[in-house]
Amino acid sequence: MATASKYEVIADEVMRAVGGAKNVKSVTHCATRLRFQLHDRSKADKAAVEATRGVITVVESGGQFQVVIGNTVNNVYEALTAHHEVTSEGAASGGLLAKAIDLITSIFTPFLWVLAGSGLLKALLAVWAKADETAAASSSYAILFAAGDAIFQFLPILLAVTAAKKFKADVYSALAIAGALIYSATVAVIPNADGASVTLSAFASGGGELTFLGIPVVMVSYLSAVIPTILAIYAQSKLEKVLNRVLPDAIRNFVTPLVVLAVIVPVTFLVIGPISDWAGSGLSSGVNWFWGLSPLIGGALMGAFWQVFVIFGVHWGFVPVMIQDLSEQGYSLLTGPLFAAVLAQSGAAAAVFLKTRNRDLKAVAGPATISAFLAGITEPAIYGVTLRLKKPFIFACIGGAIGGAIAASGGSASMGFVLPGAITLTSTVDVGNFALQLLGTGLAIAIAFTLTMVLGFKDIPNKEDAEAVAGGAVPSEAAAVTSPVAGAVVPLSAVPDKVFSSGAMGTGLAVIPSEGRAYAPISGVLLTVMPHAFGIRGDEGLEVLVHIGLDTVELNGKHFSPLVTQGQRVTAGELLVEFDIAGITAAGYNPITVMIVTDDGGYAAVVPVATGDVRCNEPALDLVG
Structure with missing residues (x-):
């Protein structure tokens, strides 16, 4: 018999501690945590889950029992779903905010890492272009840029897959809908005034009268479209339920997708797209307007509270706004202060690593510092180190506020969706004042590190010292x-x-x-x-x-x-x-x-x-x- 992997061991122990597969309504995962929805919370032993080797902590938020694993969460999730009969489907309990966060995480997390990897590739290309002025004109650069930028341009395709799974719609019909949206901006299909074939988008932008059955069509850009795609697939799921209920079995398999495509695509062009574009542009304009009033305050707030948002899982609410900004202007001002917020946690964790006398805490703080600094994955640092000790977390938030304000004051932002970290700092080279971004981020790290070293924290005694006291010895x-x-x-x-x-x-x-x-x-x-x-x-x-x-x-x-x-x-x-x-x-x-x-x-x-x-x-x- 093959020996179980460490991920299988973690998955099995966590599953037992949450009350077994029968107590799991659904389970999904994000970048660092398993997100359980349980039938009966009282059957879950939180202490037993947290005591599992490989588990950082447990967070209960938004109707979810969230088990923080760290960078290997995908491996644990695969082991869990392979060995236990659980579903990834299900609606979050709780209020409107909880359900909205659950919707966003369910749709975006499956392709989060490839999104982040593509963003990092674009960031590295930006450095190459800065170092070599001729690079951007080379075919090698163009090929790599296509590799890094494709996912952002054709984002509706990925959204169609995950949204269809979330809304229980047919995945292939969803892909056809998303393809039609992208088709409008990529394939020449209609002649313009001089007879040359152009795309629907080019035809409309060139002054052509674009209509559907005599109804004027307000054409918007569907490349990188987030909200229109999600709403279109949601509408598809509702229409499919009706059609599958009323159509005879003999024609259902081909008539359902026929009707879905013939209805949803025009409805998206006529109604869903324009309204979604208006709403998304409004959100993006609102952020830019606020930043225009006071980038210092905006940057300070994002820098101070971003990790608090991460703790409660509400940071996902910013993702659609960021991606909307990226699709419209190529960057999002919301991202500029996040480097200070994230890297400040690595500074505080590094100070704990140097200052603590607890061997177990030191063993956690070292890798957590590296993970937060290089990759922007802060959950191990937060739950395993800074938040656990309270003061270092606060010191990091202070550093994040100051550094975020400085970065935002220079108009810094990342080009592409990246996880804020030292490696991805290069994504901010071409937007705003890069020197202020480096200054703000560096100060955030220094402030968090210095405050933690100087003002200190309540250290955790080594286990054997506490046991010695219990046994009568007084160290x-x-x-x-x-x-x-x-x-x-x-x-x-x-x-x-x-x-x-x-x-x-x-x-x-x-x-x-x-x-x-x-x-x-x-x-x-x-x-x-x-x-x-x-x-x-x-x-x-x-x-x-x-x-x-x-x-x-x-x-x-x-x-x-x-x-x-x-x-x-x-x-x-x-x-x-x-x-x-x-x-x-x-x-x-x-x-x-x-x-x-x-x-x-x-x-x-x-x-x-x-x-x-x-x-x-x-x-x-x-x-x-």
Whole structure:
């Protein structure tokens, strides 16, 4: 029996953790992540997915359970679909924005890499033309330029395939529709005033009267057309459903495409194309108008928030606008600040690589830095390094804002659809001020790197150091947080509440109380006082939450007698509240008491040390300095 590849292992483990193939409504992938739509989210074990070797993190956004893999996501996706019966079809749940993002990602991601590769080829050709003035006139240059530019000119062909799959339309009829749109600008089919055959586009632009059954046709350019193609295929899918339902079996196979082509192509020329062109041109003009008002502000906003958009997956909403710009003017001003935004993350990740003492984090930060810097793939850097540590991500956003503003102020933009990275910087050579683009990008990297190195971040201790503390050894200065109640200690992971058990709120433990008194686990000021919950901030910034019972907020204070008030200063061991365990239980609520460190105040690690039965005010958590 052949040994399973590492991609097959990842795919199998992820599939088990999301609840198996029966729990998967559909799965697709983008540049770095698997995008699951699940029947029952509660059957998916997020922690188990994130613990899978080869998985960076899990993001839940837009009704999708997104598993971030990185550059090898396509390999994992192929292994997953080859070994498990899952479909790539399905509509996103959630609101209009979620469905719009799902539509865009489903249509564009299948050919994203060839789009990016073609853009990179054009960027390299731009460098060649700058270095050698005679290059652009050579046949070698022309052949390579055709290779790099063809996908952008004939983009409707690719869109027809992916849109047809998304809308469940016939792929070959969709290709015929897209071909007809491109045909109008590429093949001479109608004589002009002097009798020479020209394309439909040339005929209309030359003053010819272009009509269909006497109805005037407003001819627009369908080369690189995005919105008209997608809408045309959507209309095709709806018409096909009607035809397949009403036509007899004997004629359906050839009459359906006949009617589809005879209806959809003219309708696109008459209605869909002009309206789509107007809408797309409006979006493009709006961006250019805003940039004209203040390119500094536009560049700063894109530079600061682009990676935030990436995190939530809404960056795909900018793709149609960018491609519309590319088809109309050959560049998109939205792309200029993105190099600073992306490469700033590589600068912050590089600083983490040099500064961290955690061997596992260093092992992630190194490759993530290279991936982000060279190829513009930032998910490994974001989820594995900068966002995980919080401050480096913020520092990178600051660098991106400053660098993006500088790049945008010079009118910089990329010629072609590229993933912003060091290699593809050459795509901005011919648009705007390339020197300002280099300055802005360089400053973004330097700012993110310097802030991370100087201001630092809360490092993650090595696993063996934390285990040593749990076993009684103290590798560095340690302080203790005491148990707020007496009773039996329960690991946080065993608490029957996902908010607490997941560790999303912080590290801690739980105690099944044996008596109805809760005491302050640290000295400090009470930030929150509710009958069932108390938040305390210590003098050094440590914040601890004591939460008595699960869902006990619904008791509205019944069975609780607080003895302190919000804003009051308390000392460790001071009585906070008395509560009736029997009354809470009789009301149908679990009285288990959870204690969580919600802000570690700069300590390197929080380690639960209490086990078995614990008494009030005995050490429960160790804080490793």
